Amino acid sequence: MKIAILGTGMVGTTLGTKLTKLGHSVMMGSRINNNPRAFDWVSNNGTLASAGTFSAAAAFGEIVFNCTSGLVSLQALQLAGRENLSGKILVDVANPLDFSKGMPPTLSVCNTDSLGEVIQRQFPDVKVVKTLNTVNCQLMVNPGSLKEPGNLFLSGNDNEAKSEVKKLLLDFGWKDIIDLGDITTARGTEQLLPIWIRLMGTLGSGMFNFKIVR
Numbered sequence: 001m002k003i004a005i006l007g008t009g010m011v012g013t014t015l016g017t018k019l020t021k022l023g024h025s026v027m028m029g030s031r032i033n034n035n036p037r038a039f040d041w042v043s044n045n046g047t048l049a050s051a052g053t054f055s056a057a058a059a060f061g062e063i064v065f066n067c068t069s070g071l072v073s074l075q076a077l078q079l080a081g082r083e084n085l086s087g088k089i090l091v092d093v094a095n096p097l098d099f100s101k102g103m104p105p106t107l108s109v110c111n112t113d114s115l116g117e118v119i120q121r122q123f124p125d126v127k128v129v130k131t132l133n134t135v136n137c138q139l140m141v142n143p144g145s146l147k148e149p150g151n152l153f154l155s156g157n158d159n160e161a162k163s164e165v166k167k168l169l170l171d172f173g174w175k176d177i178i179d180l181g182d183i184t185t186a187r188g189t190e191q192l193l194p195i196w197i198r199l200m201g202t203l204g205s206g207m208f209n210f211k212i213v214r
């Protein structure tokens, strides 16, 4: 499958690497054409890896991953281009974390709204699926590195889109995936971040996950 990764940070490079290892063709997008981090990533990931602008990547991908900072995700998606995203699945892994007042960050959108919903409202013909935002990027692609992987959550309005994304998550190694329902349920997973950040501080590592015991 042709997959676009919007974002050149640790999440974009980690997901991009895993997806090429799984045999997908991946184009990484950035604000500029010759982003050095994207260039390095392409150099290290063989012939299935390529890079370009947000717009070129979005045009290339059959599925698009939003791996940009949550505060600027809308700007990045506008640069990606409505026409390039139209009708596609957008896997939103971003969190709306605002570090402008230092640590711990606050959520720039919460309670009665979420970043996932903001994106869905701004891009109504895109199938937004929120997932992976509650785990560290190393765990996203290697849940088996924990003794017990724990749970992953899915939110989105389109059931077929969630099924497609679930297939990729199963390929990543996830087993216990809970579909929370429509995109409004992204409020719940984005609002796990305040406890996630405090757990990371207390545990001294991001290599942990939530496990739902029924």
Ligand SMILES: NC(=O)c1ccc[n+]([C@@H]2O[C@H](COP(=O)([O-])OP(=O)(O)OC[C@H]3O[C@@H](n4cnc5c(N)ncnc54)[C@H](OP(=O)(O)O)[C@@H]3O)[C@@H](O)[C@H]2O)c1
Pocket (backbone or CB within 6 Å): 006, 007, 008, 009, 010, 011, 012, 029, 030, 031, 032, 035, 066, 067, 068, 069, 070, 072, 075, 076, 093, 094, 095, 096, 097, 132, 133, 134, 135, 136, 137, 138
């Ligand atoms: N770190 C984790 O383990 C983890 C886990 C779960 C979720 N997340 C979420 O995943 C997302 C990505 O995190 P990250 O640390 O890999 O990357 P990041 O530093 O949060 O974001 C990097 C991307 O944001 C783009 N960007 C920055 N300013 C921009 C602007 N003004 N307009 C448009 N695009 C802009 C950058 O574009 P350029 O390429 O052009 O510089 C870059 O591609 C975040 O939302 C984060 O909360 C992270």
